[in-house]
Amino acid sequence: xxxxxxxxxxxxxxxxxxxxxxxxxxxxxxxxxxxxxxxxxxxxxxxxxxxxxxxxxxxxxxxxxxxxxxxxxxxxxxxxxxxxxxxxxxxxxxxxxxxxxxxxxxxxxxxxxxxxxxxxxxxxxxxxxxxxxxxxxxxxxxxxxxxxxxxxxxxxxxxxxxxxxxxxxxxxxxxxxxxxxxxxxxxxxxxxxxxxxxxxxxxxxxxxxxxxxxxxxxxxxxxxxxxxxxxxxxxxxxxxxxxxxxxxxxxxxxxxxxxxxxxxxxxxxxxxxxxxxxxxxxxxxxxxxxxxxxxxxxxxxxxxxxxxxxxxxxxxxxxxxxxxxxxxxxxxxxxxxxxxxxxxxxxxxxxxxxxxxxxxxxxxxxxxxxxxxxxxxxxxxxxxxxxxxxxxxxxxxxxxxxxxxxxxxxxxxxxxxxxxxxxxxxxxxxxxxxxxxxxxxxxxxxxxxxxxxxxxxxxxxxxxxxxxxxxxxxxxxxxxxxxxxxxxxxxxxxxxxxxxxxxxxxxxxxx
Amino acid sequence: xxxxxxxxxxxxxxxxxxxxxxxxxxxxxxxxxxxxxxxxxxxxxxxxxxxxxxxxxxxxxxxxxxxxxxxxxxxxxxxxxxxxxxxxxxxxxxxxxxxxxxxxxxxxxxxxxxxxxxxxxxxxxxxxxxxxxxxxxxxxxxxxxxxxxxxxxxxxxxxxxxxxxxxxxxxxxxxxxxxxxxxxxxxxxxxxxxxxxxxxxxxxxxxxxxxxxxxxxxxxxxxxxxxxxxxxxxxxxxxxxxxxxxxxxxxxxxxxxxxxxxxxxxxxxxxxxxxxxxxxxxxxxxxxxxxxxxxxxxxxxxxxxxxxxxxxxx
Numbered sequence: 015x016x017x018x019x020x021x022x023x024x025x026x027x028x029x030x031x032x033x034x035x036x037x038x039x040x041x042x043x044x045x046x047x048x049x050x051x052x053x054x055x056x057x058x059x060x061x062x063x064x065x066x067x068x069x070x071x072x073x074x075x076x077x078x079x080x081x082x083x084x085x086x087x088x089x090x091x092x093x094x095x096x097x098x099x100x101x102x103x104x105x106x107x108x109x110x111x112x113x114x115x116x117x118x119x120x121x122x123x124x125x126x127x128x129x130x131x132x133x134x135x136x137x138x139x140x141x142x143x144x145x146x147x148x149x150x151x152x153x154x155x156x157x158x159x160x161x162x163x164x165x166x167x168x169x170x171x172x173x174x175x176x177x178x179x180x181x182x183x184x185x186x187x188x189x190x191x192x193x194x195x196x197x198x199x200x201x202x203x204x205x206x207x208x209x210x211x212x213x214x215x216x217x218x219x220x221x222x223x224x225x226x227x228x229x230x231x232x233x234x235x236x237x238x239x240x241x242x243x244x245x246x247x248x249x250x251x252x253x254x255x256x257x258x259x260x261x262x263x264x265x266x267x268x269x270x271x272x273x274x275x276x277x278x279x280x281x282x283x284x285x286x287x288x289x290x291x292x293x294x295x296x297x298x299x300x301x302x303x304x305x306x307x308x309x310x311x312x313x314x315x316x317x318x319x320x321x322x323x324x325x326x327x328x329x330x331x332x333x334x335x336x337x338x339x340x341x342x343x344x345x346x347x348x349x350x351x352x353x354x355x356x357x358x359x360x361x362x363x364x365x366x367x368x369x370x371x372x373x374x375x376x377x378x379x380x381x382x383x384x385x386x387x388x389x390x391x392x393x394x395x396x397x398x399x400x401x402x403x404x405x406x407x408x409x410x411x412x413x414x415x416x417x418x419x420x421x422x423x424x425x426x427x428x429x430x431x432x433x434x435x436x437x438x439x440x441x442x443x444x445x446x447x448x449x450x451x452x453x454x455x456x457x458x459x460x461x462x463x464x465x466x467x468x469x470x471x472x473x474x475x476x477x478x479x480x481x482x483x484x485x486x487x488x489x490x491x492x493x494x495x496x497x498x499x500x501x502x503x504x505x506x507x508x509x510x511x512x513x514x515x516x517x518x519x520x521x522x523x524x525x
Numbered sequence: 526x527x528x529x530x531x532x533x534x535x536x537x538x539x540x541x542x543x544x545x546x547x548x549x550x551x552x553x554x555x556x557x558x559x560x561x562x563x564x565x566x567x568x569x570x571x572x573x574x575x576x577x578x579x580x581x582x583x584x585x586x587x588x589x590x591x592x593x594x595x596x597x598x599x600x601x602x603x604x605x606x607x608x609x610x611x612x613x614x615x616x617x618x619x620x621x622x623x624x625x626x627x628x629x630x631x632x633x634x635x636x637x638x639x640x641x642x643x644x645x646x647x648x649x650x651x652x653x654x655x656x657x658x659x660x661x662x663x664x665x666x667x668x669x670x671x672x673x674x675x676x677x678x679x680x681x682x683x684x685x686x687x688x689x690x691x692x693x694x695x696x697x698x699x700x701x702x703x704x705x706x707x708x709x710x711x712x713x714x715x716x717x718x719x720x721x722x723x724x725x726x727x728x729x730x731x732x733x734x735x736x737x738x739x740x741x742x743x744x745x746x747x748x749x750x751x752x753x754x755x756x757x758x759x760x761x762x763x764x765x766x767x768x769x770x771x772x773x774x775x776x777x778x779x780x781x782x783x784x785x786x787x788x789x790x791x792x793x794x795x796x797x798x799x800x801x802x803x804x805x806x807x808x809x810x811x812x813x814x815x816x817x818x819x820x821x822x823x824x825x826x827x828x829x830x831x832x833x834x835x836x837x838x839x
Contacts, residue, residue, distance in 0.1 A: 027627050028613055031616050031617070101612065102609075105572075105611060355537050355582065
């Protein structure tokens with residue numbers, strides 16, 4: 015396999031031919047040149063200092079370079095990858111003997127070859143600006159390296175999301191999440207400002223800006239756990255595993271057409287990676303809280319918080335992620351009817367398939383157990399720093415874990431059972447279980463707080479509040495042991511139902 | 526030698542089981558008709574053979590490689606044409622052929638010549654620079670067929686390739702398929718136009734409701750399903766025919782399945798009794814009766830299918 019042999023790469027060629035139309039390229043260049051020229055006219059107006067004008071010129075070029083590579087490149091690669099899914103030409107490529115890695119490279123670079131070309135052109139335009147005092151050659155090189163990494167990350171996510179769509183007529187939910195992250199990322203960063211803004215800054219490659227703008231240098235500290243790392247390294251720590259994850263997903267789309275985009279093991283690795291990042295940033299922020307507060311960073315209102323409040327809020331965020339992540343993992347870990355049948359049939363064929371707990375068709379509970387163990391391990395720093403009693407922490411963790419297992423059990427029962435074709439059944443039961451029953455019970459309880467709390471834990475949201483309560487320095491929600499018992503019982507009941515479906519399927523496959 | 530071995534193939538979607546444990550083999554150099562009504566599981570089976578969907582149970586071995594275990598090797602020489610035309614609307618005709626020539630490992634320097642050859646074979650030379658969105662349905666079908674054949678596949682899977690083609694294009698398609706078969710390829714072709722299929726297939730596989738009804742050469746199927754011959758005799762004298770036939774059948778002990786009469790024309794049907802039919806034909810021709818016209822017709826694939834399809838599954 016020669017990955018640079020693009021002239022013999024079918025997917026690259028399909029994109030290359032489509033984009034290599036003189037009229038389209040001409041119009042694109044004309045629009046870009048117009049934007050560049052008008053921006054120059056706008057920013058130079060009123061400036062008398064030649065160095066300042068040159069600096070502003072430089073920033074215009076840099077901004078356009080970023081827009082072309084990150085925004086326009088992502089849109090094109092997403093559009094061309096989606097075309098493969100909608101036209102079903104993807105099936106031809108699945109069927110072709112070209113190595114899968116070549117197909118992925120062809121798709122990602124075929125859709126963006128023109129943007130990469132422009133990126134290089136912009137780089138050469140930027141080079142002469144290193145004569146300016148405020149811009150160094152090393153800074154420019156690091157900025158471009160950072161931008162390249164972000165470009166690759168955006169393009170991979172955009173292409174991957176487009177071809178991973180389970181339904182050719184609908185946009186993939188993954189793609190929607192991706193777009194939400196791009197455009198809503200800063201907003202999310204503000205919502206979780208106290209803990210995760212640096213994470214988003216690195217995720218979107220915003221940290222690259224400090225290499226060309228010395229004024230931003232204090233804004234993006236490279237702290238991670240107890241290490242002081244260069245920002246580009248931190249950016250790499252965040253973006254490179256995500257790029258690899260998307261590539262793995264695309265590989266499976268090409269070679270395993272009826273399987274989820276990510277294997278269970280990949281999802282577990284992804285969750286472990288997210289926990290690793292979140293805990294890393296949390297610890298570095300907690301340890302350097304005073305220094306961060308002193309710098310008065312623009313979108314991190316630390317001045318409103320004490321370290322204790324910060325710790326409490328971070329722990330709440332972590333518990334919420336543990337719960338939400340568990341449900342997300344359930345969707346990947348619970349096998350579809352098709353996958354389960356296949357797994358059982360292959361197991362019958364002697365030697366064809368070993369009993370693998372991470373197989374697409376295997377039951378989900380080993381994966382979820384693994385997820386909860388990893389999630390529990392990363393909870394340890396929060397427990398240690400907050401000096402919470404082990405019993406309380408265990409109760410909080412058990413509550414979250416039980417909800418995750420109960421949800422997965424119900425999902426497995428639904429996907430393998432006779433109601434699997436009626437999604438509305440699943441949604442209705444969830445609404446009844448999580449909303450209506452607690453609601454009705456709360457009316458009957460006469461709004462007695464203790465009784466109310468006990469009933470509210472029926473829903474994961476109530477369970478989450480209970481878990482937070484156990485984690486709070488001064489618990490506002492303090493419920494009895496019975497609440498925990500109820501949700502553990504529900505989890506067991508759900509798995510009882512799921513196991514019944516397993517037995518029924520076993521019978522059917524053997525027949 | 527079998528190029529395709531399908532064993533206990535089952536394809537179960539969430540909603541329905543499309544294919545129920547079917548097994549068959551396809552031999553080198555033969556053309557197989559894949560026959561069945563809508564929803565019989567033809568498309569699902571072809572997709573599974575092409576590696577486009579996974580099967581729930583069973584195994585598929587293509588050219589000696591298990592599709593589940595050695596996917597890339599198994600699909601190396603497989604050409605697949607789905608029942609509609611997946612195309613890149615914004616590519617030109619030659620670009621489309623160029624892309625898939627690259628997908629099957631034809632080097633950049635050889636591709637221009639290769640593309641020209643297939644443009645000619647598919648009669649699309651005049652459309653070389655046309656965007657695919659400007660092609661008619663028939664032209665698209667021809668283009669996709671050319672794309673499928675250009676990789677010189679030894680296993681060719683064609684799902685309804687003739688739909689949307691005019692009679693001339695159908696003939697061209699048939700010729701192309703026959704030519705590919707003579708070069709040693711195995712061809713599995715599904716179609717609703719059974720009369721056309723029976724003209725050039727060597728064997729057939731009949732599916733109904735996801736189950737295999739019968740498979741084999743047309744002769745074998747005819748025998749297995751009690752298919753046979755129909756002899757049509759038109760006597761010059763309307764009144765004499767009945768008597769001659771009665772005597773002939775009684776003296777030779779021949780028992781046809783059915784005898785029907787329309788004025789001086791008699792239709793004598795033999796099911797699964799080729800010997801009797803031949804004997805009867807010889808006797809009637811040498812009987813000295815005044816015969817205006819006599820013809821023999823073997824059951825077509827369509828007739829066999831209509832006869833066995835639903836009955837076997839029920």
